[in-house]
Amino acid sequence: MQPTDISNPEYFHKVVDCQYACPAHTPVPEYIRLIAAGRYTEAYMVNWESNVFPGVLGRTCDRPCEPACRRGRVDEEPVAICRLKRVAADNKGDVRAWMPEIPQVKNGKKIALVGGGPASLTVARDLAPLGYEIHLFDEQIAGGGMMRSQIPSFRLPDAVLDEEVNYILDMGIHAHFKTYVSSLRELLDKDYDAIFVGTGAPRGRDLDIPGREAGKANIHIGIEWLASVAFEHTHAIGKKVIVLGGGNTAMDCCRTSRRLGGESVKVVVRSPFAEMKASPWEKEDAMHEDIPILDNHVPKEFVVEGGRLIGMRFEKVIAVYDESGKRSLVPTGDPLEFIEADDVLIAIGQENSFPWIERDLGLEFDKWGMPVVSRATFQSTNAKVFFGGDAAFGPQNVITAVAHGHHAAVSIDLYCEGKDVHDRPSPRTNLVSQKMGIHEWIYDSQVVNDDRYKVPQAEKQVTLKDRKLEVELGFDFKTGFKEAQRCLNCDVQTVFHTSRCIECDACADICPTDCITFTENGEEDDLRTRLNAPANNLEQSLYVSDSLPQTRRVMIKDEDVCLHCGLCAERCPTAAWDMQKFLYSMSKSSQVCGVLQL
């Protein structure tokens, strides 16, 4: 293998599994260390710089970081990254002082943002410090988009959302609420230099089976119903409720139903339990609230009697997989099962919808009705119009929308400056030795053995009575500290200096997880089989040195289960190994705060 080029920031970036998995590349270990140090404000700002909504995401994120967490590969469970983020948000001091200054004198460029959700707000946050005049349009009464309309208050209190939305709106954004943009042409005809579309995936999928029309008074589309509850139009639901669907919206629907009068609430889903789209923790929370999840049930019919919905019939199936792993749901042959219901909520998916975009504006749509958008620049085929969030490539999640917002803001800035949108700024990185003295490192290198801590919840009897009462209480200081200590500090990199190595084997001997091997060089496939421990995780890189001075062998380090404990550097007599903190900040249009010391 060729020696690893560690000067390419992408190499060490990939080693920090959590940050790499985060769409917005939040420097997770950095903020977790700040939490452990009790520096909650800075921890919050490290988050805010990357993901814009730490308080929201610390409660509701889909957490792509946690399955990626290296600790999950050596321990039972990953670090509770998401809920640590909340610890920072809950305990922070005044953060306004850390926020970027908004120039009084504008740069003369005007941007329109359609939709007031996480993608648009991120664009606003990234562009406002550069002096852009930003106009945000949303049909609702307040900003936040789906974070407000679809995430129930018992998971995300209004106060938390308002605070973080307002940090952005207070940057001098011209917010036009209760304003539905009905024509892109009209917007294009105005004097905006660029337009960003962050309108989400606003249409809930319907279920066209017998009885749908007859029972429509008690059959609701999940996201519409959740919005109606959030904006206080709906206050009650029947005692018996069926929620159709297996995603997180279904979980929010069923739990909201329990708070609005639903006594017997059931989630009924086509797929097997294990394959449901909902996050495991959301399923757990639903079941904790006495909501059974009936899997392998395909809805066949809404049953209406005397003009009123009385329930639904389902066909029982089993999942069968062919050789390629493709699933088909095969009926068991049992008679259809009837389940009583006063109301049914349909939460089987969301779709995009762009009725307000005329099709003759040079803005192409594909055969699925989706705009043609560049995944690199988020620019549409109309150079002036950019997309992000669910509106760009279909429904995903908040953190992905934020990441889109950052990318789109970079493009909009380049476009407005008359530059090539493909010629994007590099990420900002830094690599600093953590050595302080003999056996002393700036970071807490010791690996603790603690199991993952559970986030305490308020009593079910209390929370089920009030839909606005937050269920999760968050970690207290002490537990937050202990959970933070579980982080392996994967951003503190093992940096190897070939020329200093005397091949004494001290590092290979001490390494608790047998990551380091000195051997003859070879092809990657071959090398992976003859290391001190098998390197079977092909997604993880091998760090390969140059030929070593004494034997011409090479040092190979399998990054997979390195604990970043620093013992290799600790035992190295010549400082050929050093532990160096790698900071990576994805390209953004502006450096919005100085908390990351890059």
Added chain:
Amino acid sequence: MTYVKPAFRHPALSQNDLGFTKKDYEGALSTLCGGCGHDSISGAITEACFEMSIAPHRLAKLSGIGCSSKTPTYFLGNSHGFNSVHGRMPSVATGASLANRDLIYLGVSGDGDSASIGMGQFVHAIRRHLNVVYIVMNNGCYGLTKGQDSATADIGSISKNGMNHFQAIDLAAMALELGATFVARSFSGDKTQLVPLIKAAISHHGFALIDVISPCVTFNNNTGSTKAYDYVREHITTAEVVDYVPPSEEITMGYAEGSSAELTLHDGSHLSLHKLAPDFDPRDKLSVVQRIYEARAKKEILTGLLYIEPGTPDLHDLVGTISTPLNQLGTADLCPGNDVLSEINRGLR
């Protein structure tokens, strides 16, 4: 010292025949200087015992005083251990072996412990054919007392204290002279060679010496030292390549005819010896002595299995000790009674 070794290990660690992983053969975290050759030897011992599936309670580690003699703390944490007086490990090993011949004895010593203060002990353990694996971690200096030249420092070798003017004691050549039946030399920086040698030594019945050149990174790894990492690597030469084949496995390695020889050891394991020089045979003492002297003249460091003589009696065989370990003998065995005593006394009249 504020650091500890994390408890996590590689999730895909393999298990040996006893169901143990390498972790079960580890010891405490080393307190030696980082980069010390001794730590590599500890690692090699750990690896050899793991791969041989030695039940940890079946092995006793014995040592004297010195950096080398501290190492038994850093490997085989589940085995027996006795950290004895400076240079007196061979006596303690002799006593232990006589008391319980069923254990595997691993003596760990250094050049100070064996070639200076314990020289008398060392030579007598060899000539008595004590059944022990005797590993000398040889760094040519007294590392624990700031690196003075030891008796194995080569003449002309330069340490941080200056040049050594005295002739070095060659422990391997001396062991050969005293009748050792297994003599090897190796280098801490070459585990591919060292691990099979340790396994072979454990399988060997009788005194097995492995003299391991083990650089002292702190006091004797400088330019001019003949026991520095770079010097050893530049001057090392291998007598022959040894493959260790455990008793349960067949020998399957194919080498050119005439270049290899097979040996069966006491416990049924095999050694495949692959000669690198036509006139050298580790079973022929004369050729070995010649090769050692040649290497010395050429300033080569000759490593590998230098001499082996399987199937020779050990101390127990020679003095006719009882085959049961003493701790398993009952009062009736140990105090046979007045009649027997009277019988013995009668014989002496």
